[in-house]
Amino acid sequence: MVGPLDHAIGTLAVPCVARPALLDVEAIQYRAAGAKGVERRDPVDPGDAQFRLQLKGNIVARGRGNRIGRACALGLAGAGASVVVADLNAEGAKAVADEIVAAGGKAISVGVDITDPDLVAAMAKAGIDTFGGIDILVNNAALMVEVGAAQAANIPLADWNRLMTVNVTGALICAQAVIPSMRARGGGRIVNQVSGGAFPALGLYGVSKLALTGLTVAMAKQLGREKINVNAIAPGNVTSEAGSALVPPDSPFAQFLAASVCTRAQGAPDELVAALLLLCSQAGDWITGQTLHVDGGWVLLP
Secondary structure: OOOOHHHOOOOOOOEEEOEEEEEEEOOEEEEEOOOOOEEEOOOOOOOOOOEEEEEEEEEEEEOOOOHHHHHHHHHHHHOOEEEEEEEOOHHHHHHHHHHHHHOOOOEEEEEOOOOOHHHHHHHHHHHHHHHOOOOEEEEOOOOOOOOOOOOOOOOOHHHHHHHHHHHHHHHHHHHHHHHHHHHHOOOEEEEEEOOOOEOOEOOHHHHHHHHHHHHHHHHHHHHHHHOEEEEEEEEOOEOOHHHHHHOOOOOHHHHHHHHHOOOOOOEOHHHHHHHHHHHHOHHHOOOOOOEEEEOOOOOOOO
8 A cells, every 4th residue: 555544445455364164144054164165054043033254264454454444354353264454554554453363363464565566465475374375355445535636637647646556456466466375275255445436436536446346347257267256345434534534524525425325424334344244255155246335325226
């Protein structure tokens, strides 16, 4: 990443390795049977409406741990995944990893600039050496506040290149670094954090996230037969440092959201975790090439 995660939307942008161990969805129970598949077990009590996602494996997460990334990292660790927390801000990444370990989880931290292929390769190697491989990559870091209200007609080319390098190329570099491990382990999951602001993309941040959405679809098509699922999550207006800086509570856009969103105009970082667990678990086996909007009904699509 080319800046502190404070200035990014999301903090879980690290390769994540998390293999599902158990999923109970009402009357059907599945248990993981190694890296290459699952075994259906006997039905559970039909009256049990529990929905439980438990993950086993290694997760590489990029980002210093602002509220969104911290919530995602803790949620994945709480589901049983081993986590590699990675960010340009090595101290911030370590703080999140330490919090996971203190709670009884498994995590390490790595300092990384996602625009540098050599450093990203070292990040992936750290996850493989420590936990045995990488099963899930979550690309969540991005430049956001730095973009501000810049418009395509007048943005300096250097700023445009930096935006696209971090928000799009960085995700590609990370994916390329972990895909060999996923192939060797019989499959994997890649989750790219995009944004409701890309639908439609009226600002440059949205343009970069729309490009990342396109990359998500292209990679899903390419990797699907190798059992590597690629999806995106498009958060709405989340209570985070970056979100509040870009959309102050008293701004006209915040007022527009309050008047137009179906439920609540703003969500908590924790409310993104369930979507992430779905896409990373066995429950998401038949989901790929999709963008899951978690925004209270801001972006409405047929």
